[in-house]
Amino acid sequence: MSAATKPAEGRTTLQAIFAFLKNNPIFVAIAVLAIVTSVREPKFLTTENLDNIVRQFGVLIFAALGMTFVIMAGFIDLSIGGIISLVAVVTVTLIDKVGQGPAILIGLSVGLGCGLLNSALILTSGALTQAESLFITYGMSLVFGAVALMYTQGVTQFLTYSSSDISIFNAINSGGFGPLSVSAIMFIVALGILYTIERRTYMGRAVVLTGGNKVAARLAGIPISRSIVLIYGVSGLMSAIGAVVLVSRVTLADPTMGGPWMTQAILAVVVGGTALIGGRGSVLWTVFGALLLILLNNCLNLWEVSSYVQFMLRGVILILAIWLDTAKQNSVSK
Amino acid sequence: MRDVTRSLKSVLALQKAFLAILLVLIAMAVFNLFPATNSQFFSQPNFIDLLKSSSIVLILAMGETVVLIAAGVDLSIGGMMALAGVVVLQMINGGVPIPAAILLTLLLGLVVGAINAFISVYQKAEPFIITLGMGIALTGIGQHLTNAHPVTSSVQDFANIANFEILGPVPILVVFMLVVVGAIYWMLRTTSFGRNVYAVGGDYDVAKYSGINVLRTKAATYLICAFTASLAGIMLASQLNSASSIAGDNTPLYVVCAVVVGGTSVAGGVGGAIKSAIGLILLGLLTNAFQMLRIDSLVSYLPQGLLGVIIVSILWLDSYGRKRRREAV
Numbered sequence: 001m002s003a004a005t006k007p008a009e010g011r012t013t014l015q016a017i018f019a020f021l022k023n024n025p026i027f028v029a030i031a032v033l034a035i036v037t038s039v040r041e042p043k044f045l046t047t048e049n050l051d052n053i054v055r056q057f058g059v060l061i062f063a064a065l066g067m068t069f070v071i072m073a074g075f076i077d078l079s080i081g082g083i084i085s086l087v088a089v090v091t092v093t094l095i096d097k098v099g100q101g102p103a104i105l106i107g108l109s110v111g112l113g114c115g116l117l118n119s120a121l122i123l124t125s126g127a128l129t130q131a132e133s134l135f136i137t138y139g140m141s142l143v144f145g146a147v148a149l150m151y152t153q154g155v156t157q158f159l160t161y162s163s164s165d166i167s168i169f170n171a172i173n174s175g176g177f178g179p180l181s182v183s184a185i186m187f188i189v190a191l192g193i194l195y196t197i198e199r200r201t202y203m204g205r206a207v208v209l210t211g212g213n214k215v216a217a218r219l220a221g222i223p224i225s226r227s228i229v230l231i232y233g234v235s236g237l238m239s240a241i242g243a244v245v246l247v248s249r250v251t252l253a254d255p256t257m258g259g260p261w262m263t264q265a266i267l268a269v270v271v272g273g274t275a276l277i278g279g280r281g282s283v284l285w286t287v288f289g290a291l292l293l294i295l296l297n298n299c300l301n302l303w304e305v306s307s308y309v310q311f312m313l314r315g316v317i318l319i320l321a322i323w324l325d326t327a328k329q330n331s332v333s334k
Numbered sequence: 335m336r337d338v339t340r341s342l343k344s345v346l347a348l349q350k351a352f353l354a355i356l357l358v359l360i361a362m363a364v365f366n367l368f369p370a371t372n373s374q375f376f377s378q379p380n381f382i383d384l385l386k387s388s389s390i391v392l393i394l395a396m397g398e399t400v401v402l403i404a405a406g407v408d409l410s411i412g413g414m415m416a417l418a419g420v421v422v423l424q425m426i427n428g429g430v431p432i433p434a435a436i437l438l439t440l441l442l443g444l445v446v447g448a449i450n451a452f453i454s455v456y457q458k459a460e461p462f463i464i465t466l467g468m469g470i471a472l473t474g475i476g477q478h479l480t481n482a483h484p485v486t487s488s489v490q491d492f493a494n495i496a497n498f499e500i501l502g503p504v505p506i507l508v509v510f511m512l513v514v515v516g517a518i519y520w521m522l523r524t525t526s527f528g529r530n531v532y533a534v535g536g537d538y539d540v541a542k543y544s545g546i547n548v549l550r551t552k553a554a555t556y557l558i559c560a561f562t563a564s565l566a567g568i569m570l571a572s573q574l575n576s577a578s579s580i581a582g583d584n585t586p587l588y589v590v591c592a593v594v595v596g597g598t599s600v601a602g603g604v605g606g607a608i609k610s611a612i613g614l615i616l617l618g619l620l621t622n623a624f625q626m627l628r629i630d631s632l633v634s635y636l637p638q639g640l641l642g643v644i645i646v647s648i649l650w651l652d653s654y655g656r657k658r659r660r661e662a663v
Contacts, residue, residue, distance in 0.1 A: 076463075125650040126657025131407060131462050131600055135649040138587050142642025263470060266463075276460055308482060312474025318467030319453060326459040 026273065026288050030295060037299040044302060057294045058183040059246045061287065063261050064268035065194055066238025068286045069231040071269050072198075074211035074278025075133040077232060079118055080239040080265060082144025084258030087111045087243035089148050092157040092253035100168050108240045114144055115236020119229045128214050130278075141262070148255035159251040172248035183245050190241065194234070194283045203230055211278025263314055268293050270321045275329065337523075341608040344597060380622070382503050388618045389511035390566050390573070392611055395589050396518040397562030399610040402593055403522070404555040405535040405602025406454065410465040411563040411589060412582025413472030414446055418567025419577030420476045423485045423492075432492050436568055443564025444557055446472065451553035469586065476579030486576040496572035507569055514562065519607035531555060535602030591645045592617040594652050601656060620644070 021028050038044040063080050070077045091107030098106070121136050159166060175182045198204040203226065209217045210227045218224055242261070247253050272289025274281025296317075300310050394411055401408045418439050425435035450468055454461035487493075496507040522528035530551045533541040542548045571577040590600070596613025598605025 121646060121650055125653035126660070127650075127653040129601070130460065132649065132653045134462055135587065135590065135600065136646055136653075139591075139642045139645035139649065142584070143646065144642075146642060270463075276463055306478065308474055308477035310474075312471050312478060315467040315469070315471030315474060318470065319464055322459050322463055322467070323453050323457055326457055330458060 024273075026271070026285075026292060030288065030292050033292070033295050033299060037295070037302065041299070041302045044299070049298065049302075053294055053298050054181070054184065055249055056297065057290060058181075058187065059242055059249065060261065060264055060268060060294060061187055061290045062190065062238045062242035062245060063265040064272075064286050064290050065190060065283050066235035066242075067265040068269050068272075068274055068281060068283045069194070069198075069207055069234045071266075071274050071276060072211050072278060072281040073207045073227055073231045074130060074214065075122070075228070075231065076130050076266070076276075077115075077118065077137050077235045078134060078262055079114065079137040079141040079144060080235060081258040081260070081262035082141040082148070083111050083114045083236055083239040084243040084246065084261055085255050086114065086144045086148040086151075086258075087240040088247050088253035088257060089152050089157055089255050091244060092159055092162070092247055093152070095159075095162045095164050095166060099164060100166055104168065104244055107244060108237060111240020111243065112233055112237045114140070115232040115234070115239075116229065118236070119232035122232070123225055123228055130276075145256065145258070152253075152255045154255060156255075157253045159247060159253070169244075169248040169251070172245055173251075183248075186241070186245070190238070191283060191287065198283055203227065207231060208279060208281075211275075211280075213279070263318070264293065267314065267318055267321070270318065270325070273325070275325060276322055277329075338608055341597075341606060342612055344609070379503075384618055384622050385508055386505060386573070388614060389507050390570050391585070391589060391592070391618070392511050392614055393514050393562050393566040393569060394585065395593055395610050395614050396514050396607060397559030398586075398589050399593050399596075399598055399605055399607060400518060400522070400531060401555045401559045402590070402598050402600060403535045403602060403605045404531045404552050405538065406552060406555060407462045407590070407600065408450065408465045408556060408559045408563075409462055409586040409590075410446065410450060410468035410472060411559065411566075412585035413469035413476070414443060414560055414563035414582070415567035415570065415585060416577070416579050416582040417472045417476040418443060418564035419571035419581060420480055420485055420579055422568050423487045423571050423577045424479060426489050426492055427485070427487055432489070432495075439568055440561060440564050443560045443567075446564075447557040447560025448553075450560060451556035455549055455552045455556065469582075473579060473582070480577075480579050482579060484576050484578045487571075488575075492572055493575040494572075496569050505573075507573060510565075510569060514565070515607055515611055518558075522607055527551065527554070532603060535604075537603070587645055588617075589614075591648050595648055599652060599656070600649070617644070 034044075043049055063084065067077060067080065087107045087110050090110050091103050094103035094106055097103075118137055118140055121140070122133055125132070125136065127133050127136060159169060172182050172186070177185070180188075196204075198207070203223075206217075206222050206224075206227045207230060209220070209222050210224050214224065239258075239261075243258070246257070246261075250257075268290040269281070269286050270276055270289070271292055272281075272285035272287070274285055274289075297310065300313070394415065398408060398411060421442060422435050422439040425438065426432060430438070446468065450461070450465055453459050454464045496505060496510070498506045500506050500509065522531065530541070530546045533544065533546055534548050534551050538548060541551075567577075567581075570581065592614040593605070593610045594600060594613070595617055596605065596609035596611070598610055598613075
């Protein structure tokens with residue numbers, strides 16, 4: 001997805017719309033998917049199903065928004081699966097001990113701490129390529145996952161078993177003001193903050209420039225180290241928020257529950273159009289990437305495609321998205 | 335033989351910290367420093383076990399070494415290994431003659447390698463995400479074929495391919511492994527293709543302007559890697575006479591980690607077959623020492639975490655070494 005095209009002199013509005021859609025095929029994909037699914041499967045447009053889509057979107061979007069910053073800066077974070085698992089079990093087990101508010105705060109701090117630990121490892125090792133950050137964060141993913149397993153001894157923790165007040169979790173799951181659910185409000189606030197950081201602050205520009213060309217950014221005096229701390233901190237914190245939303249929705253915390261969200265988050269970012277090589281992207285695009293993915297999952301579920309085939313398709317879509325994006329970049333640079 | 339000693343020396347010099355940890359652990363295992371553990375580290379069954387379990391990973395590591403030297407990376411080897419095992423066993427169960435089943439599975443490996451090579455070399459997409467996606471897709475295909483159940487076979491001839499004991503308790507699998515290591519060593523050290531692989535990984539542009547067909551060389555490394563991965567899958571299926579679609583879950587990163595311990599860098603240009611083999615044996619010894627110490631019975635989920643810590647520290651050191659060299663220049 002490239003920048004919106006301005007209507008040129010002499011072009012009708014219709015031509016301008018066509019040009020816009022040609023440059024931003026994701027909207028076409030979303031529309032086609034929604035129309036095809038609603039025609040073939042009337043269940044698609046029921047309130048229950050739409051509600052289901054919004055809820056699934058609610059968990060994925062937080063992790064994907066954080067991941068956007070990491071990928072825009074030309075790095076990658078494979079540890080978010082481990083972070084989501086760890087934050088989920090820490091939060092749920094602490095409710096009975098310290099109460100729900102502090103438990104959530106501690107959970108979010110754990111997520112932030114994990115992110116900062118990643119950034120410390122990457123900074124001290126001087127890793128500059130995406131491949132190096134991939135290996136280090138993958139190892140950390142195993143570490144976080146193992147800590148979660150050791151902490152719980154592999155036992156699933158049920159939110160509903162806790163004797164204390166869990167009203168915040170209930171509110172996140174089902175509460176709302178008018179038509180807006182609490183998780184939708186959280187999403188809008190998070191998107192607003194991250195979009196402002198990305199577009200209006202010095203650090204936001206620094207993150208994008210770091211992704212554009214690390215050597216040039218360093219020579220131009222861009223604070224690369226601070227960018228790295230920022231992106232992994234944001235990624236850890238956003239995954240932690242995603243974990244809290246996930247826990248509220250499924251009312252349990254499992255030490256391996258974070259696993260699938262890692263590929264999903266990367267997919268949402270890349271399908272949205274943020275370049276994997278860094279330097280180009282936006283949290284706004286990720287929103288549409290996540291929407292497309294959730295719609296696709298929903299439509300495959302409605303058509304009763306087996307979960308193994310869906311798993312396979314995820315890999316295929318990842319390959320196709322990156323291949324097409326690279327092909328587009330190559331044709332632009334020629 | 336001289337090259338083996340030289341490689342051993344260079345790996346030992348490179349991984350001092352790692353060796354220190356390893357020696358402490360082995361000492362602990364040998365002298366039973368943990369209470370309530372009765373270690374059998376220095377026993378023949380343990381070493382035979384170690385040899386058997388290392389052989390399959392060694393075959394995988396040989397292909398990965400070639401790709402890493404050419405400054406690429408292949409994270410689909412886990413999915414490829416698992417799928418190859420599933421496919422070969424299902425074909426044999428379906429009545430396909432064993433040699434034909436093996437040839438078709440190796441061909442499947444080459445096809446997957448060709449797809450990896452086409453997208454990441456000729457289309458210039460990031461190889462690690464492409465191959466990560468390929469690994470997910472291959473695992474999904476394996477799960478779809480088997481409904482995520484393990485596949486078993488009762489064909490004894492197929493089981494004999496890896497398990498036939500040739501020298502006391504040493505199985506023929508070890509011979510296959512030595513042949514693969516020897517072939518990759520010979521290819522990297524004596525053929526012009528091998529020299530080209532180092533040149534492409536060392537400096538892509540210089541290699542290109544020296545008239546090396548860089549694209550074809552890099553593409554060939556992916557084919558070799560997928561081929562060894564499918565060979566490893568067939569061997570694993572034969573060794574266990576069963577196959578599971580999720581057998582290769584953490585394998586790619588473990589293999590990359592072992593290859594890096596041996597002195598091959600993820601940035602490309604350096605490394606070698608013997609070095610990777612030594613790195614893998616060192617890492618295998620470490621995991622084995624952990625198991626012998628029964629650390630896992632003290633805290634049941636420690637091994638996974640320790641694997642993570644080891645991967646992080648080894649790759650951290652690899653990056654850190656490059657940073658130091660960059661600053662020295």
